[in-house]
Amino acid sequence: MTTPAATSASAGADRRPTHALVASALVGPVLTVAGLLLTYAVRDRLPERVAVHWGTSGRPDRFASLTEAAVTASVMTALLPLVFVVIGAAWHPSARGPLAGFGGAVAVFLGGLLFGSLTSQRPGEVAQAFPVSWLLPTLVLAAVVGVGLWRWGRLRPPALDGTPRPVPAGAVRLDVPDTTRVAWTGHAALPDVGILLVVLLAVTPLLVVAVLGMPWLLLLAVGIVALLVLTGSARVVVDAEGLRVTSLFLTWSRVPLDRVAEARTGTVSPLREFGGYGWRIGKDGTRGFVTRSGEALVVERIGEPPVVVTVDDAAEAAAVLNTLASRRA
Amino acid sequence: MLWQVDPTSSTPLHVQVAACVRREMADGRLERGDRLPSAKEVAGVLDVNLHTVLRAYQTLRDEGLIDLRRGRGAVVTATDPAGDARLRSLVADLVAEARLTGTTPTDLTRLIESEFQR
Structure with a gap:
């Protein structure tokens, strides 16, 4: 950065991956502020003790004061996604886009569900861990933010300047005439056993919880299996x-x-x-x-x-x- | 697996495509139950007509090397593909020779049977 050559080189480099990473780091704090404002706005309608943890049956099993719950939600939303940002900063620029995407998506997911479950609670009603009215919008927004940051932060490969770059002479080649089309x-x-193992490990806990009281988790299980089969x-x-x-x-x-x-x-x-x-x-x-x-x-x-x-x-x-x-x- | 065809060669393209699969079998790199790429995919990567590849696959099916089923694609069926294919090509040569010399199918069959009894 001190020499003119270094300055011009860094100016020529694609900065978008780094910008996307910075934007990703801001998603959590911004959502935290929004979540705290919302919580403050609806504070009079919330129960005195709010549910903060749910058992496998889907019923709350731990409660806390509103302040305590809001602080926990804030810390998790603002700080957990930073793990991806820190990894992205340490890794190669071409990895920053995807990691920015993951960080942003996780921030939206945590913010939406933590503040969603917090602000949806009402005195005398059984609190839901994942209020349905928040779940879908949260997932959609997480996907949009994640894909958006990923695409924005994608490192554009440098333009080819037209100079021929022959494949090294020592590289393995086929001994065929140039008229032969090869592919x-x-x-x-x-391995099938590997897939089966991963499916069992990933899906069994979900199935147990789904049977015990949260049937919608079946959808998540189906999604995970589909993703595994696909990838x-x-x-x-x-x-x-x-x-x-x-x-x-x-x-x-x-x-x-x-x-x-x-x-x-x-x-x-x-x-x-x-x-x-x-x-x-x-x-x-x-x-x-x-x-x-x-x-x-x-x-x-x-x-x-x-x-x-x-x-x-x-x-x-x-x-x-x-x-x-x-x-x- | 390796695919190669030479459009400038006098050998028809579909014969060359079928030869790619046979060579893979002879080298032991295709096993019973393995799935071949779809004819469409092969046609795409070699930049040849789809019907050329379909014809090659049909030849291989007629030789008992692969099974063609709608929706399942081409599946390798023969356990000893190389030997079977070689036998078929030898029989083809034999019949061609018999035609040249005017040998009847009955005479040829008799010759083959007597060879078995030696």
Whole structure:
């Protein structure tokens, strides 16, 4: 920042990911202020002791004074989402958009439900943990804010300046004439046992609570299963357009041929490098669709962090992508 | 799996597409129950006509290598695809040779049976 060169470089960099992250950090505090104002406005209609915790049966089992409840709601809404912001600040700029989205969505979710359940309570009525009149608007707003911040904070890849960037001579290639059309199809999928285990772990508690008294949680369980099935496997295609990683209607990653610097094989450890399985972003901005540890296709991109996909025969996929990328004019 | 076709080759495209699947089977990289990409997807990645791929898949089905079902796509069915396909191609050659020499189907069958009894 002290030298002119550094200043011009930072001025040229895309600042949107950082701006989105800052905006995400403000969502919680802004909603907290709004929530406190609302609570203050309806304070006369609220019971003296408000419910702050609900048992598995859906009935409140712990109560507190209004001040205490409002402070708890404020602290959670304003501070919990900051976890995502702090992670985003430490990580690669290309990870900031998604994390800003998550932080914003969590802030809306917490603010809506905590202040919603607080301000909906009336003396003599059984307090609801998730008042229906607040639940839907909260979820919709959380989705809108999350997707909006994510998209705003997306790091635009630097423009290609037109200089040819040949694939390195040592990169694996297919030995085929230039007239041959080549393509590669494969898939990355969580093992069925793994999916079953995750479903059991994630859904069993929800089912128990749903049966005990909150039937609407069944919807959440169905949603989680659908999400797992959707994100548990992906089709991987390499063709004249580049690399595509997709699940049904979702495109996880698309690397155009002219953005491919080099494709190679690598070894991936999902838990250590990505902190989990499925579609992931690493600390250094690496995008990964990782469903197991071991051999993976690594696509180095021009001006962006690499994309990693766990496929069998990664060497063959890399060779096809390098062959196609070498042919570009 | 690897797909490759050369439009400048004299071999018809659908034969080349079918050959991609057979080679994958011969290399042991496709197993019974594995699902092939949809004909539409293959046509898209190779930039060939959908009917070219459908024809290739139909050939493979006629060879007993895959099962084609509406909604399920193409599923690998043969346990020893390489051997089966090779036998079929040898029989095709045999019949072609028999036609050239004017051998009747009965004579050819008799020849095959006597070969079995040796």
